[in-house]
Amino acid sequence: MDVPVPDAAILSRKPAIVARLRAVLPRDAVIDDPAETRAYECDALSAYRMQPLAVVLPRTTAEVAAALRVCWEEGVPVVPRGAGTSLAGGSMPTADAVVLGIARMNGVLETDYDNRFIRVQAGRTNLSVTGAVEAEGFFYAPDPSSQLACAIGGNIAMNSGGAHCLKYGVTTNNLLGVTLVKMDGTVVEIGGPWMDAPGLDLLGVVCGSEGQLGVVTEATLRILPKPEGARPVLMGFSSNEVAGACVADIIKAGLLPVAIEFMDRPCIRACEAFAKAGYPDCEALLIVEVEGSPAEIDEQLAAITAIARRHDPVALEQATDEAHAKRIWLGRKSAFGAMGQINDYMCLDGTIPVSTLPQVLRRIGELAADFGLEVANVFHAGDGNMHPLILYNANKPGDQERCEALGAEILKLCVEVGGCLTGEHGVGIEKRDLMGVQYRPADLEAQMRVKDVFDPKWLLNPAKVFPLAVSAGRRAG
Amino acid sequence: MDVPVPDAAILSRKPAIVARLRAVLPRDAVIDDPAETRAYECDALSAYRMQPLAVVLPRTTAEVAAALRVCWEEGVPVVPRGAGTSLAGGSMPTADAVVLGIARMNGVLETDYDNRFIRVQAGRTNLSVTGAVEAEGFFYAPDPSSQLACAIGGNIAMNSGGAHCLKYGVTTNNLLGVTLVKMDGTVVEIGGPWMDAPGLDLLGVVCGSEGQLGVVTEATLRILPKPEGARPVLMGFSSNEVAGACVADIIKAGLLPVAIEFMDRPCIRACEAFAKAGYPDCEALLIVEVEGSPAEIDEQLAAITAIARRHDPVALEQATDEAHAKRIWLGRKSAFGAMGQINDYMCLDGTIPVSTLPQVLRRIGELAADFGLEVANVFHAGDGNMHPLILYNANKPGDQERCEALGAEILKLCVEVGGCLTGEHGVGIEKRDLMGVQYRPADLEAQMRVKDVFDPKWLLNPAKVFPLAVSAGRRAG
Incomplete structure (x- = not known):
């Protein structure tokens, strides 16, 4: 991935900038020692790292305003940061930026x-x-x-x-x-x-x-x-297509479970090996959870299992008590951990129309085969938000590049069927170069004009969302 | 209400403008004969009327684009119009504007x-x-x-x-x-x-x-x-305060009826005289409707009536069948018609925090007494969207002006308790002069800058939303 070129003038003015920040913020709210700022060099997209110019840790809206005003006057970019859990590099620093961490503002x-x-x-x-x-x-x-x-x-x-x-x-x-x-x-x-x-x-x-x-x-x-109670049901199917069709039928029937989670065979196997949740050996699993009073739960699950039965499930297991419910969720909740134990993986985040689920899963399988990589699918199926996990070996030369190339193809596929590059992780640095897949230049220009209104100097969260070449031109004015 | 001054240059260029519109639209899509454009001189806020310059009635997006392009090039304002049912004068023409009616676009x-x-x-x-x-x-x-x-x-x-x-x-x-x-x-x-x-x-x-x-x-x-079924329950209470407290308790309990409608005594009386729905004689009525399967309906209504009983209802009547349900809704649905038969009225549309309902109803009563007018309240109580109806006599000199003054006081009250000038009717021409109650000049300026981006010449739907003096300055550039 391209690294943005830092503004040398800002780097050379670091002492003055830090002094100005110290003048408006409490003593412990400005960090510029590289040993201490290292904690802020990346977020959860930890393959990419960059030490920021400095870090500020305000406690109030007034302190945030004071810090931003200094950076505005000095022309210094600012990277806002929550807890640094972005999987898309949404709070990845640039070398000439001040990270503004809000973790102390937790009241x-x-x-x-x-x-x-x-x-x-x-x-x-x-x-x-x-x-x-x-x-x-x-x-x-x-x-x-x-x-x-x-x-x-x-x-x-x-x-x-x-x-x-x-x-x-x-x-x-x-x-x-x-x-x-x-x-x-x-x-x-x-x-x-x-x-x-x-x-x-x-x-x-x-x-x-x-x-x-x-x-x-x-x-x-x-x-x-809080609802009175909740109960999950676990369903196994003989193919991704059949499971996908079952999801589409549940949605079309107007039933509104709180969750419909989907796992395919590679994911089921990894989870089972890791968490031993007792999942059936099948091609695709759904966990469907409903909430409400006992009567509401019974009624909703009756309707949902009736739909599932029409798709010849190879397993259909309703939680009988709290412990059973926990076990059903255990595998799903440990999916990412399980994957991480046996593989390096890259977690994608595209969305698709629910009705295209079977077609998209089939095509992802074909693409994975073309690239010689394996993809495990675990995702929020009810609203079409996919999280394909591409498995690779970080120590094998070229594997990460192939993984990124396959990821790009899968996200292009999501856009092609009418979906979107990102559901909930954001564009960040991860998908900025794919924005051209979703948008024509005129669309990007329209979005950038909105940013012009709020942030005319283009100092906020640099090098994210828009392709580097485009945003660099904007910042230069 | 102030009438905006038309642009004389546009009025004098009417033939040329109409000719250009005719050149890009089908023969029957441009109307400029005043006998025919009269139908478009007002919407449902019929106290105010103005003949537009011309009317266009396109059938496609391409025709809308063609008509707008002509008006853009000619500098002619455009008033978009749906079905003309706005109670706030949202599609009220100005004399120098082209009304763009989309009623034919109904596919x-x-x-x-x-x-x-x-x-x-x-x-x-x-x-x-x-x-x-x-x-x-x-x-x-x-x-x-x-x-x-x-x-x-x-x-x-x-x-x-x-x-x-x-x-x-x-x-x-x-x-x-x-x-x-x-x-x-x-x-x-x-x-x-x-x-x-x-x-x-x-x-x-x-x-x-x-x-x-x-x-x-x-x-x-x-x-x-569509839900399997729906069932309303009618509840009568000894005061507005008690009925308001019952609404707040239903909401706080997290129950989600499809509707909670509120009627006070003046409204109940008028509806009963008109529709003879058999409403109890009491200070305040609620109609609460829930939807779902029979079991879900039973369960929700059991919880709702249990809450109602804690507020000592003077009437509590659950619909036993379809005919009964229709009768319960009959009075509410004819409320506006009933009012119109015995009075002229002005329908307000403020919103308030649900928890302030009792306090706001009491204060409206006091304000009405101060102004020597009667106010009937009928509204969507569940989400705090009020529709106070101020009753007056249009033939009595000064009554409409007093009515408008009381309306302004009631809307100011809504803003004061943390609510808003309008819930669903919009600002239109009706409330444009009250925008200063809700906003500081800097807030209005920020909203106008958004319009600047979309409509830099300020030609779209003139004389609405913003105070005339402010928007006229904007249009002049």
């Missing part, structure tokens, strides 16, 4: 159970949002796999989803408002805690904009009452 | 039941979208009261809701993509039929933008499988 500002919202600082971790309200019987719905670590600010930047988002929607569907600091340090409020926030709906543009438009410092989130 | 372009969407031309009426898919067991959820007449394009412009939107969301939650023609005639696609449409989420900005950014000519809408 709860307000909870309102009557109106069902919570307001938090954006560095708060996803799971601890639920932690703050669960004693009252509420929860925050979006549940990315990294929810123990990832920050709400990062969730907003990437419009994160999760296994249970089929029913409850992804981040954008559970986000009510944000406090956004623009690159020049001005603070704006967008949306708000009630229905029908006034004015143009700019919240949608901010959510999923990957830190290109501003830094979200506070967020108002919808909270939901 | 179905594509239905896809596997992926649960329909693509229609934007002039199609709301109810006939459901009409196109109901044989297959599907429906389109948002249901504005005017759904028999109103167009999808207008629904998108105003982000329309309806009685059943508590569960299913309003237009923005059921809109997947649009074809938008910009004022200069360029055609852009925003969003698309699948989850996670690529790129910045500009769909939210377009939805609810009241024709200020472009003309939506085609829309991709989510369709849902």
Whole structure:
């Protein structure tokens, strides 16, 4: 992957820039010793690393605004960072950038159970949002796999989803408002805690904009009452096509499970070897989970298993108690760990129309064979968000390059059938060079004009989302 | 209300402008005879009228683009119009504008039941979208009261809701993509039929933008499988406060009825006199409707009536059959007609946090007494979208002015408690002078900069949304 050329003038002015940051921030909020900034040299796309110019760790919106104002005046790029769990390199530093980490901003500002919202600082971790309200019987719905670590600010930047988002929607569907600091340090409020926030709906543009438009410092989130219970059913099928057809029929019937997770044979085998969850030996597995009262659960699962039976399942197993439910989820939840133990892998994140699932899975198999690599599929099937895992050997020369080439082909396939390069991981640095597959130059130009309005100097989260050649030209003005 | 001053230069060039429109559109698609354009002089805010310069009635996106390009080149304002049912004057003409009516664009372009969407031309009426898919067991959820007449394009412009939107969301939650023609005639696609449409989420900005950014000519809408059944329950309470507290408790408990409708005593009396639905004589009525299978309905209504009983209802009546259900809805559905028979009225459309309902209803009563007018309240209580009806006598000098002054006070109250000037009717011409109550000048400036990007000459839907003095300055450049 190309490395952006740092601005030598910024590098040479480092002491002055750091001094200005120190003048407006508390003593412990500015780090410039390379031994300490090393922790920020990459995120979860750890194949790529770069030491930043400096790191700031503010505690309040006012401190974020002060830091951004200095960088704005000095013309220094800023990389906003939540918890650094991006799989797409969404918070990857450049050498001439200041990383703005919001992990210290983890407070709860307000909870309102009557109106069902919570307001938090954006560095708060996803799971601890639920932690703050669960004693009252509420929860925050979006549940990315990294929810123990990832920050709400990062969730907003990437419009994160999760296994249970089929029913409850992804981040954008559970986000009510944000406090956004623009690159020049001005603070704006967008949306708000009630229905029908006034004015143009700019919240949608901010959510999923990957830190290109501003830094979200506070967020108002919808909270939901916890369901009475939940129960998964495990289904095995004789082929990916049949499992895909079963998913399409469940969706078409208007049933709304909280999750429909799909695993193909390579994934089942790896998980079974690792977690020993007792999965049946078959070509494709679905885990379908429903929530509600016992009567609602019974009724929904009756309808879902009736549909499954029409597709001749080789296994059909409803959880009988809590321990059984945990076992059914165990394999799926350890899928990425299991894969990591036996292989290096690259996790893709394309979306496709649900109805094209069988066709896309078949074509991925053919592509994998062409490249001489294996692909394991594990994904949120209900909403068409795929996570093909390409298995490779990082120590074998040329394998990573072949892996990246196959990944690009699979993502092109997603776009070809009417889908999208990314569902929930974002474009980051990982997919910036593929943007031309999805967009004509005029489309990219339109998106960049939106960034022009929010960040006219193109200082925010550099070298992400847009192809390097294009964004470098923009920054030069 | 102030009338915008027409551009005399445009009026004098009318023959040339009409000739250019005729050159690019079919013979029957351009109307300039004042006898024929009279039908377009107002929408449902019929107290205000103005004959437009001309009217164009295109049949395709290409014809819309051609008409807009002519107006762009000639510097002529354009008023997009769906079915003309706006209660806020959202498609009110100015004397120097061309009305662009999309009523002829009512075709179905594509239905896809596997992926649960329909693509229609934007002039199609709301109810006939459901009409196109109901044989297959599907429906389109948002249901504005005017759904028999109103167009999808207008629904998108105003982000329309309806009685059943508590569960299913309003237009923005059921809109997947649009074809938008910009004022200069360029055609852009925003969003698309699948989850996670690529790129910045500009769909939210377009939805609810009241024709200020472009003309939506085609829309991709989510369709849902029809529920097995539905059942309403009627509840009477001894005061607005108690009924309001009951609504708040239902919402807080996480129950999700499809509708919670609220009527206060003046409204109950008028409806009962008109429709004879057999409503109990009480201070406040709620109609709560749930959907699902018989078992789901029973379970939800059991939980809801248990909550209601804690608030000492003076009446609690669950529909026993279809006829009974119809009777329960009859009074509510005829509320506006009933009011219109005994009074002139002005229908407001503010939103408030659900938890402030009792306090806001009490304050509205006090304000009405101060102004010597009566206010009847009927509204979507579940999501805090109020429709206070101010009753007045149009033939009594000064009554309409007092009515408008009281309306302004009530909307200010909505903003004061944390709500919003408009829930689903839009700002239009009706509330443009109140925008300063909700926004500081800098906020309005930010919204206008978004319009600058889409419509730099400020030709689209003139004299709406922003205070006249502000928008006139913008158009002059």
